[in-house]
Amino acid sequence: MYELKAVHKRYGLAKVALRKIDLTVRDREFLVIYGPAGAGKSTILNILAGITRPTSGDVRRDGVSILRVPPERRDAAMAFENYALYSHLSVGENLAFPLRARGLGAAEIASRVARISGILGIGHLLDRRPGLLSGGQRQRVALGRAIIRPADIYLLDEPVGHLDAKLRHKIRAELKALADDLSATVVFTTTSSREALALGDRVAVLNEGRIEQAGTPEELYHRPANAFVASFVGDPPMSFLSVAPRREGDRIAFATPGGMPVAALPARAVESLRDEPGSRIQIGFRSNEVRLAGPDDPGTLRGRVDVVENLGYVKIALVGIGEDQVSVSFPASRHLSVGETVAIAFPRDAVHLFQNARAIAHAAPYA
Numbered sequence: 001m002y003e004l005k006a007v008h009k010r011y012g013l014a015k016v017a018l019r020k021i022d023l024t025v026r027d028r029e030f031l032v033i034y035g036p037a038g039a040g041k042s043t044i045l046n047i048l049a050g051i052t053r054p055t056s057g058d059v060r061r062d063g064v065s066i067l068r069v070p071p072e073r074r075d076a077a078m079a080f081e082n083y084a085l086y087s088h089l090s091v092g093e094n095l096a097f098p099l100r101a102r103g104l105g106a107a108e109i110a111s112r113v114a115r116i117s118g119i120l121g122i123g124h125l126l127d128r129r130p131g132l133l134s135g136g137q138r139q140r141v142a143l144g145r146a147i148i149r150p151a152d153i154y155l156l157d158e159p160v161g162h163l164d165a166k167l168r169h170k171i172r173a174e175l176k177a178l179a180d181d182l183s184a185t186v187v188f189t190t191t192s193s194r195e196a197l198a199l200g201d202r203v204a205v206l207n208e209g210r211i212e213q214a215g216t217p218e219e220l221y222h223r224p225a226n227a228f229v230a231s232f233v234g235d236p237p238m239s240f241l242s243v244a245p246r247r248e249g250d251r252i253a254f255a256t257p258g259g260m261p262v263a264a265l266p267a268r269a270v271e272s273l274r275d276e277p278g279s280r281i282q283i284g285f286r287s288n289e290v291r292l293a294g295p296d297d298p299g300t301l302r303g304r305v306d307v308v309e310n311l312g313y314v315k316i317a318l319v320g321i322g323e324d325q326v327s328v329s330f331p332a333s334r335h336l337s338v339g340e341t342v343a344i345a346f347p348r349d350a351v352h353l354f355q356n357a358r359a360i361a362h363a364a365p366y367a
């Protein structure tokens with residue numbers, strides 16, 4: 001188990017890359033660090049590898065500080081987005097290099113090179129020099145060189161970022177299977193929600209040097225801790241509607257500024273909602289949790305279609321409702337035009353409630 005304890009990292013005098021973060025990497029887990037560009041993902045990997053020293057805080061391996069252990073004694077295998085390959089060696093020799101350095105026999109090396117190059121689809125490139133490869137091919141060789149050898153921890157920094165969608169999909173699946181097969185401990189960074197949800201046993205959402213939430217993909221998707229996670233995990237992002245609460249017996253009803261009720265939750269489910277004038281209360285829901293309704297359906301909200309996105313198997317409409325814009329998925333066979341007025345029906349209880357961007361309640365079935 002690796003632990004970052006209150007790790008703070010400042011570059012130079014002013015740039016704070018990590019803000020006192022706590023993060024655990026459990027043995028044999030596939031941990032994804034997911035965040036926008038510049039969030040601090042690479043800095044975490046470099047600190048785990050020992051290449052970068054935290055400004056303050058501690059890094060522990062099984063409870064013992066490894067701050068003073070140099071990178072070469074940490075047994076971390078790294079693959080970077082900007083693949084550094086040996087240009088004077090062929091692809092096959094690049095892959096074999098970490099194995100030779102560990103004194104493996106020729107037969108063992110040949111079999112591992114064949115297996116890894118097969119998985120990554122670079123078997124036909126083994127005799128080529130890196131200078132003659134495309135960016136995506138070089139990235140696969142760099143990934144192969146990192147995962148070909150046994151290591152205590154694999155640190156993979158956006159290792160499939162340069163690949164086209166189809167190859168990315170394939171290698172993602174192979175990588176996950178390989179990691180499971182080897183019972184490897186992997187920390188993988190990405191800026192893709194889809195990749196984070198697909199690969200991670202757990203996902204840590206990083207934003208401006210802070211961990212917003214760490215949990216299983218299901219936890220992050222169904223029980224986001226705050227509005228940032230809710231709108232960053234999942235595609236399309238969660239939509240929000242500003243509402244005002246009102247007590248109705250043993251329930252709290254939430255209605256839009258126009259007075260249309262969109263949700264009602266049991267009072268005990270929203271106990272942490274503070275009675276604070278001026279605070280921002282929002283109902284969150286995913287595009288598949290609402291539906292387009294007929295104009296005469298009761299309890300619907302009317303909005304104007306701003307954008308229609310066709311994903312092939314389904315379409316997503318972005319609908320403006322007052323100051324808010326919400327996404328609604330609907331069958332691909334249906335036609336909607338920009339500017340059209342539509343009615344949206346809400347499941348009154350399957351929603352998420354936020355106050356000042358903090359999650360207050362996740363109603364059934366997510367509670």
Ligand SMILES: Nc1ncnc2c1ncn2[C@@H]1O[C@H](COP(=O)(O)OP(=O)(O)OP(=O)(O)O)[C@@H](O)[C@H]1O
Pocket residue numbers: 011012015016017035036037038039040041042043044191
């Ligand atoms: N050596 C450095 N000197 C100064 N600032 C740095 C240095 N390395 C990183 N930074 C800054 O620290 C912040 C975090 O950088 P980091 O590379 O860890 O982010 P990231 O999440 O990996 O981003 P990306 O997805 O773009 O690779 C960024 O604002 C970056 O500009």
